Amino acid sequence: MRSEGRDPGSGRPAEGGPASGRAGDEGSAVVDFVLVSVLVLVLFLGVVQVALAVHVRAMLIDSAAEGARVAARADRTPADGVVRTEQLIAGSLSSRYAQDVSARRTTYAGLPVVEVTVSAPLPVVGLLGPAGVITVEGHALDETA
Template sequence: MARRRADPVGRVRERDLGRHGPLTGSRADRGSAVVDFVLVGALVTVLFVGVVQLTLVLHVRNTLIDSASEGARYAAQSGHGPADGVARTRELVGQSLAGSYAQGVTAKATRIDGLDQIEVEVVAPLPLLGLLGPAGSLTVRGHALVETP
């Protein structure tokens, strides 16, 4: 094997390294870069899928809250009732997500702190594996003050 010789600036000439390159590790280290890549790649993939899943859950939750609130505001208008709020909420959820998310919509008139209000409640599946797979349950509510004529 050839000896390393440094030129005046301290660099090792390539022709002096021998046919196996610089001696930086043992032969037992061969292939470790592939294993490192697979392990790190798997970890990064799992983290990415987790972030995408969290984003999807938050999108569904925020959409349901907005739809329930809009349905409650619609039902609280003069000349409308809780049934109108249910229909409006189902329409909004169906347009934004899927029809299966609009199955558990209820509305009722309530009195909170002496004020008449409409409460719209949406019980929808919570997507745990994308929009498919097993799902939990998510309950959101929207409130609005009833307008008096």
């Protein structure tokens, strides 16, 4: 009995049979791997970029809110809130994110509040990513009013 797809005399797969490879496919797995790896790497760096930006934003908001709470106390001034905000940012992130911090007394929804504003550069992974500035605010009810 003859086996399908085999050369009758040698027992090797016949040309064009199911076990034979197509000519020119050698090395294509390496090219596929490189192309898919580059795509996965770019996707991974994008996720890391977004995660870093969200982390920095959360730390800035938390620091601004804590600085506003300090500045809103009856025995403190807005300058004390600026100093506290800068300390928290320098401790949690880096002092380069604490370069532009300001505080002022204002009203919000008819209530006296202290507002601390922080403007910082967006973090960038490597040379890729958005350039720009992120601005966040923290508010606390003013106890001196």
